[in-house]
Each structure stands twice: as C-alpha cells, then as structure tokens.
Amino acid sequence: MGLRDAGLPRPLPLPSPAGRYIATVSEKARLPLPPRIRMTSFCARAARYSSDQKARFARAAEGRQAAVRSALDRLEGRLSEGGELLTEERLYILSLPPSSLLQCLRERQLSPTQVLRAYQSKAIVVTYRLNCITEFIPQAEDWAAELEGRGSDGRVLPLYGLPISVQDSIDVQGLDSTLGLAKRLGRPANRNAALIQGLRRQGAVPFCKTNVPQALLGIGCSNPVWGTTHNPVDTQRSPGGASGGEAALVGAGGSLLGVGVDTLGGVRVPAHFCGVTAFRPTGGRLSSLGVDLGGRGGRGRAIGRDSGGLSLSPPPPPVSVGVHSTPGFLARDTITIITTLRAILENPDLTIEDPLIPPVPWRQDLLDGGLGGGLGDLGGGLGGSGGRGSFRIGVFEEDVGLPPTPGCRRAVAISREALISAGHTLVAFTPPGAARAWGLALACLTADQGAWLRGALAGEARNPGVGCLPEVLAMPKGIRTLLRWILRDRAPVGVDSATGKASSSKGLWGVLEERKRVVEEVLAAWKGAGLDAVICPAFQMPAPKMNHVARLFGSQASPAVPSLYNFPCGVVPVTRESDDDQEKLEDYPEDSPALRNVKKATEGAEGLPIAVQVVGLPWQDEIVCRLMLDLELQMEKRH
Numbered sequence: 001m002g003l004r005d006a007g008l009p010r011p012l013p014l015p016s017p018a019g020r021y022i023a024t025v026s027e028k029a030r031l032p033l034p035p036r037i038r039m040t041s042f043c044a045r046a047a048r049y050s051s052d053q054k055a056r057f058a059r060a061a062e063g064r065q066a067a068v069r070s071a072l073d074r075l076e077g078r079l080s081e082g083g084e085l086l087t088e089e090r091l092y093i094l095s096l097p098p099s100s101l102l103q104c105l106r107e108r109q110l111s112p113t114q115v116l117r118a119y120q121s122k123a124i125v126v127t128y129r130l131n132c133i134t135e136f137i138p139q140a141e142d143w144a145a146e147l148e149g150r151g152s153d154g155r156v157l158p159l160y161g162l163p164i165s166v167q168d169s170i171d172v173q174g175l176d177s178t179l180g181l182a183k184r185l186g187r188p189a190n191r192n193a194a195l196i197q198g199l200r201r202q203g204a205v206p207f208c209k210t211n212v213p214q215a216l217l218g219i220g221c222s223n224p225v226w227g228t229t230h231n232p233v234d235t236q237r238s239p240g241g242a243s244g245g246e247a248a249l250v251g252a253g254g255s256l257l258g259v260g261v262d263t264l265g266g267v268r269v270p271a272h273f274c275g276v277t278a279f280r281p282t283g284g285r286l287s288s289l290g291v292d293l294g295g296r297g298g299r300g301r302a303i304g305r306d307s308g309g310l311s312l313s314p315p316p317p318p319v320s321v322g323v324h325s326t327p328g329f330l331a332r333d334t335i336t337i338i339t340t341l342r343a344i345l346e347n348p349d350l351t352i353e354d355p356l357i358p359p360v361p362w363r364q365d366l367l368d369g370g371l372g373g374g375l376g377d378l379g380g381g382l383g384g385s386g387g388r389g390s391f392r393i394g395v396f397e398e399d400v401g402l403p404p405t406p407g408c409r410r411a412v413a414i415s416r417e418a419l420i421s422a423g424h425t426l427v428a429f430t431p432p433g434a435a436r437a438w439g440l441a442l443a444c445l446t447a448d449q450g451a452w453l454r455g456a457l458a459g460e461a462r463n464p465g466v467g468c469l470p471e472v473l474a475m476p477k478g479i480r481t482l483l484r485w486i487l488r489d490r491a492p493v494g495v496d497s498a499t500g501k502a503s504s505s506k507g508l509w510g511v512l513e514e515r516k517r518v519v520e521e522v523l524a525a526w527k528g529a530g531l532d533a534v535i536c537p538a539f540q541m542p543a544p545k546m547n548h549v550a551r552l553f554g555s556q557a558s559p560a561v562p563s564l565y566n567f568p569c570g571v572v573p574v575t576r577e578s579d580d581d582q583e584k585l586e587d588y589p590e591d592s593p594a595l596r597n598v599k600k601a602t603e604g605a606e607g608l609p610i611a612v613q614v615v616g617l618p619w620q621d622e623i624v625c626r627l628m629l630d631l632e633l634q635m636e637k638r639h
Contacts, residue, residue, distance in 0.1 A: 058461065061225045064225070068135055071135070079120055087121075089118075090122070093118040094118055098162070098333065101162075102162060106156075108155070111148055112144040112145075112147045112161030113145060113148060115161050115162075116205055116207060119207060120208075122253060123208055123249060123254035125254075126252040129252070130235065131227050131228060132210055132211055132239070132254070147203060157201075158203065159199065159203040159339070159343050160203035161205060162204045162256060163255065163256060165206070167209070167245065167246055167259060168210060168226075169292045170195070170259060172206060173190065173192050175209060177189060178225055180214035180215065180222075180225050180463070185225070189290065193289060196290070198347070198353055201347070208249075210243070210249055212245060213244065217241070217466055218463075219238060219241050219269055220546070221239050221240065221270075224460065231248065231251075231274060232251040232275075233274065233275060236546060238273060239251075239273055240272070240543065241269070242266035242267075242270075243260030244270045246260045247274035248270075256331065257331050257337075261326075263323060263325040264441070264559060268280060268571045269556060269559055272611040276331065276332060277332065277336075277571065278570060278571050279328055279337045279568075280328040280568060281341070282619050283563075285360060286357070287350055287356075291327055293325040323564055337628075338629065342364075345360070367623075390422075390423045391425070391532040391623065392530050392531055393533050393627065394427060394428070394534040395416050396431060396534055396536040397536070401438060401540065401555060401558065402555065405540060405598065406580075407541075407542060407578065407610050408537045408541060409537070411538075411575050411611065415574050415612040415631055418574070418630075418638070419535070419630060419634070427529065429529055429531065431534070432521045433517075438560055438564075449473050450469065450474050454470040454471075457470055465549055515564060526617070539611075541605075542577050542602060542610055552598070558613070562613075567616060568620065571612065572614065574611060576607050576608060577602075577608045577610060582604075614628050
C-alpha cells in the first residue's frame, strides 16, 4: 500500500545532494535543518544585516557632510565683508608671528574676536583646497567674547586669544569624535577633553576640528566619512597621519597651534611631511582624558547603542600597555610649543581636570641649560639665568626600519653642523636593540589580536590603507607565520604586526619583560656615552605620493621606537628635498619590494620639507624643547 492510499502526508522532496534528511510535513517542525542549509541561511541574514548597516552608515555620513557644508556656508557668509574673506586687516593679523600676535592681544591692539575671525577665514580658504577641517566649532565666538569680557584678568593669561585647532579624536563639547568612523556620528561629547579645557583656562580659543585617517591607522589621512586630506606643499602627496589634518592646516597658515595625538609618530610624521614643528611629550605628562587614541589606551567616552540596537561606536578602547600614546602639539615654530607647554604645566588646572596626571611642573632650568646667556624675553617671558653652556648629543643617522633616502640622511648632517654651531657637542651613537623595539611596539599594540579594530570597522566602508589587517591579526598563529614568510621582502617592517607575540597573558608578560630589558640597554648605553639627547631621521623619506601610502604600511619604525621607550621627542624642519637628493636617489637600494616602494614614492619630491627628530630622556621634555629651539634658530640664521 502506498502512502497516498494510506492517507499519510506526502513527504518533502529529497534534499540535494543526498537523502539523509527525509521528513514529512508533520515532522518538519521538529527536525533541524541540515547544517549546510542552516549555515547558508545564517550567512544570508548576516550579509543582509551587513549590507543594511553599511547603507545606514553611508546615509549617516552623507547627512553629516550636508549639515557641515551648510554650517560652513553660513560661517563664510557671516565672515565675508563685501564678499571678501581675507580682508587687509585679516591678512595683517595672519602675517604676525605667534609671539607678536600674543603681545598685540595683551596690549589690546587686537581683540580675540578679531584674531579668531581672521583664522576662521583663512581656515575656510585652506580647507576648500586641502579638505583638512571636519567641523568648525560653533561656540568659538562665544569663547572669544567671554575672554574679552574678562578685561585685564583675561589679558594676563599666557595664551590669551590664541586660536587653536583640535584633532577629530579629541573631545570638544557638542561635537563628535569620529576617528573617521560613520558609527560614531551623532554622539557628541558632553564635555571638553581635560587638555582642551586646560588650554581654554589659559586663554586659548579652539575653533575647529581636523581630519584623521580611519581608526587613526597609517601615514595617510583619509576616511569614508570626511574624505581625503592633501599635503599643503604638494596636493598629490600625503599630509601624514594620524594628525594629518592638523599638519595640513598649520602648514598652510590656517592655525597657529594644533592639538593632536601621537602613538607611532602621529604628530611627528605629519609635521615632517608638511614642514611644521611638532612635539610629543613624555607619556603621562599631559592628560589623555577625553582623548580617543584609537584603541591605544585613551581615556575617552564609552558610547552605547541607539534605540534600534545598532552599535554606533566601537567597543571602549582597550588599555594598551608598553607603547605610550599621548596628546602632542604642532605649530609653526618651537616657541609656540614651549609657550603652550609652559602655560599648561605651570598651572594646576590640568591636575584639577584630571587628578591622575603626575604634578610635574615646567622646569625652566632645564630649558635654559643649553643657553648660557638666557633667552631674554623671547616668546613672552621665557628668560632664565642660564646654566650649562651646552649639551652632549648623540647622532644616529640610520632609520630603524628602512634606509633613509639621501635627503633625509642629509637633514641629519645639516642638523649636526647646526647644533655644533650652537655650541653643543655631538658624537656618533647607535642605540642598542632599536630593531627589536619596533617588533615589541607592534606586539603590544596588537595584543588584542585586532578585536578593537574589527569592532571599529564592522559595517564600515574601509579605507584602502586599512585593508584586511583586522582579519590578519585574528588568523591562527600558523597562518600568520606563513604570511610573515610570504611578505618578508614586500613589507619587512609591517609584517611584525602579525607575530601575535602578546596575544596571550603569558606572551604579553614576555613582551613587556623584553621591553624592559631593551629600555635598560638603551639607558645604559645613553648614560655610558654621557648623552643629553639624540638626533636621528624623523622618517625615512619625504611625504609619499597618495597612491603609495597603502604600500608603506608599517613604515613608522623610527618615530615608533621613542614611543615604546616613552622618551619625549620632537621634529624640526631643517631642509627641503633637492635636485641633488633626487639624483642620489638613483643609488637607493632596490633589493626588495619594500625598498622599491620607498624609492618610487620619493621620486619627484623636489621641494618637499624634511625634518630631523630630537629625542630626550623621560620627564626631560624641556631639554628636547631647548635643542629644537637651538636648531630652529640656527636654521633661521642660515636662511
């Protein structure tokens, strides 16, 4: 008797490829779907969710861009006088050196509002060309008016009326800190970062936020939310990262002081590329409260979910150990940085805002140590009684990762002669363990095996520079080892990020112990040579072409090593790429794809700025500033 004759329900068709799962209609509800069908269904739902999420993020980015353009048009309309942004008065204000501008403000020759409007106008012109500003701060004019209302009490502030720009990842009340991630839009900070609040207390006026690379990764400055920022010297080249927007704006004259973030050279590499000065203090000397360091130990806001359950931010950043991220400054000259640091560190306000900051005040005796005769009234009261006549400085001509190009090597030689002319003693010095230090830095930063990064980029349109790095970091150890072997010539520096050395508690302890040994070796060699500081290349090449940025991933070895040691450091522009440098570039080694990338990226770089890096010992930031100033003054004499 057949099933039809027996009155039983008809069976379902046999599933392909085999009939292991035969079920009647009545059994369908209680039998599980085949694993392959379950997986297919899950993948389809996941793909639909991911597609919907990307579409939602894209709409959010488009909406924010439209709102920002509208706000920019309104600001431009308010600032335009007779249809002109850069009036004669504003051009005069923009021409003043920072120290002279501060003096004019104190003497009431100019008002904070006049100065603010001049720099807002210039910044609008600059960002139309370079796309370096994400948003103008709407309350800036209120802050400037508030300063004016304080009368003489306001004018005694060391930064009275100084317009400053702020990197996107640093909190400003009422604005987003996006890191170039669409999921962070619409979640404004409810208060200023402690450092920004401290600067405001000293009279500074934050007036705009600037662009960063997506998730603060790489030496470019591009993301799907705010677009690509260009180098002010050559718009076909990168302005650097993470503080690429800051360096571009300061380099083009649109800001006097930029506040950025430095982990693996975040303020120093952009300054080198754009021809400005930058300083990275000892990690911990400035507050990182309200500063998102991109999963590298920032003490920022933890942002939750919207009403629809969609995560609008990455998970709270893990506290990385071993590599010290810190806020830093970019400016046209070292005096502006010294004035700012002194204003912050001589005042207890910062420790009031953030009690975890050690109360290490500004030490003028260390700054004056290399002068002998005192600084007089340079920069508005930076004088001292003098001290030691000179410093002993080590010279390290190589780059930790890849050989410096001829122009960058020449910059170190120029700096050596300039510092000798300033009365200092310079000796050759090769720090031990520098190559190991780069691998340790990457091991510390990737100890979570890319978990934060994958959360940050989930559902986002990825920047080309990010690539598949988050997935590589999550691969099993055997596959990562194979990948490192395959890429050993193509990216010999960057592949260290795939080691996974610190991916377990035991591994992390081992890395931190090795880091301790390396730092002890460096300090012993430093002490044995009797050094006060070291000069070395700021980077191995001038600003690369935009289309080479992704190929140079992991090239920040030279600026990253001081971050691992937690040594203060700064960069000063000393020369520009010359025709002779380009001729000598023909002899640059081409033994690997990585070296060929460096050479190719440097071709046609005539006229691009080149800086040198000055490195000091922890908590001796003032000595680094002193040598940066000496170097800058010597270079001014030569020009």
